[in-house]
Amino acid sequence: MNSSRLPAVLIGLGLVLFLAYSSVFVVNEREQAIVVRFGQIQSVKSQPGLYFKLPFAFMDADRVQYIENRALRFDIDNIRVQVRGGAFYEVDAFVVYQISDAGRFRGTVSGDRNAAESRLRTRLDAALRRVYGLRNFSAALSDERSAMMQEVRADLQAAAESLGLNIRDVRIRRTDLTREVSQQTYQRMKAERLAEAELIRARGNEQGQRRRAIADRQVVELVSEAQRDAEIIRGEGDAQRNRIFGEAFARDPGFFEFYRSMRAYTAALSDKGTTMVLSPDSQFFKYFNQSSGSTAGAVPPAAPTQPARQ
Numbered sequence: 001m002n003s004s005r006l007p008a009v010l011i012g013l014g015l016v017l018f019l020a021y022s023s024v025f026v027v028n029e030r031e032q033a034i035v036v037r038f039g040q041i042q043s044v045k046s047q048p049g050l051y052f053k054l055p056f057a058f059m060d061a062d063r064v065q066y067i068e069n070r071a072l073r074f075d076i077d078n079i080r081v082q083v084r085g086g087a088f089y090e091v092d093a094f095v096v097y098q099i100s101d102a103g104r105f106r107g108t109v110s111g112d113r114n115a116a117e118s119r120l121r122t123r124l125d126a127a128l129r130r131v132y133g134l135r136n137f138s139a140a141l142s143d144e145r146s147a148m149m150q151e152v153r154a155d156l157q158a159a160a161e162s163l164g165l166n167i168r169d170v171r172i173r174r175t176d177l178t179r180e181v182s183q184q185t186y187q188r189m190k191a192e193r194l195a196e197a198e199l200i201r202a203r204g205n206e207q208g209q210r211r212r213a214i215a216d217r218q219v220v221e222l223v224s225e226a227q228r229d230a231e232i233i234r235g236e237g238d239a240q241r242n243r244i245f246g247e248a249f250a251r252d253p254g255f256f257e258f259y260r261s262m263r264a265y266t267a268a269l270s271d272k273g274t275t276m277v278l279s280p281d282s283q284f285f286k287y288f289n290q291s292s293g294s295t296a297g298a299v300p301p302a303a304p305t306q307p308a309r310q
Contacts, residue, residue: 022055025064032069032102034111037062044102065111067102071168074117076124081132089137091128092174095120095156097165104164116163120156124170127155137175145172 027033032046035053042062045051046069053062075094082088097120099105109115131151139148153170160167177185249256 019055023052025051025053027051027066030068030070031066032099034065034067034102034106035062036065036106041103041106046102065106067099067105067111068113069099071096071098072113073097074121075173076121076128079125079128081129083132083137084135085137087137087177089132090174090176091132091172093124093128093152093170093172095124095167096169096171097160097167099164100166101161101164104162106164108163116165119163120160120165123156123159124152127152128172130155137177141175148172 025033027045027048029048032044033051034044035042035051037054038061042053053064055062073094073096075092077092079091079093080088081091102111105111105116109119131148135144135148139145149170149172152172153167156167156170245256
């Protein structure tokens, strides 16, 4: 080969390689590609693989714009919503979406995710306000929460489809009271708990008084029954004692008379400061006058009189 022709061959080979490289593009499984020719969409490649296009991208012939083909997410924080009843709450939520129509996505927002999410954020804000405004705050903390998210998703779906998007899920991450409402709710809950405590305390006092009254009545009944039984036993004991004394008196009247006299002397003369003024012939001193201790034919002494104290 003539050495003068070698540079031309190399230039031609390089041009062919450049054209071949410029005509090929690769789409992986996480993205899709839009082929744009002179500002118009020629084709959309959503399947991974190797594809060809016109090589004159610098002349705006065929340009490739890559679009995400996976689930995407954007968050919205501190949305102030009003529930039924007038209270305000702060809500955090997020949306999971996917670009389902790359051509429409390119045509409406020029393939700009930020622009698409900005539009969805506005619709999500309105949907959250509407859904919360139809319910009480407790609904967000109950089984109705899933139904609320489905309603928000349904409200977003039409706007998302107009952008070439598909809403896969909507989730509410947080529902909190605002600072003002939180303080009011705390005070209200505190008052309710105090009222409930007072009610429980009043019921406890009532039950305590009722049980104390029952216990007092039972004590009175038990004491009355015990006193009754004691009186019965005491009466039976006195009767038995009298019976025994009667039997003893019947067996030996003299000894029984002597025993009674000794008891009377003990009762009358136990106090050293006692002075008794009695006749020497009194029946009370019968056993003092009878040193032999004989009591035959003696009259039983009368009951001791109350001694006269000086």
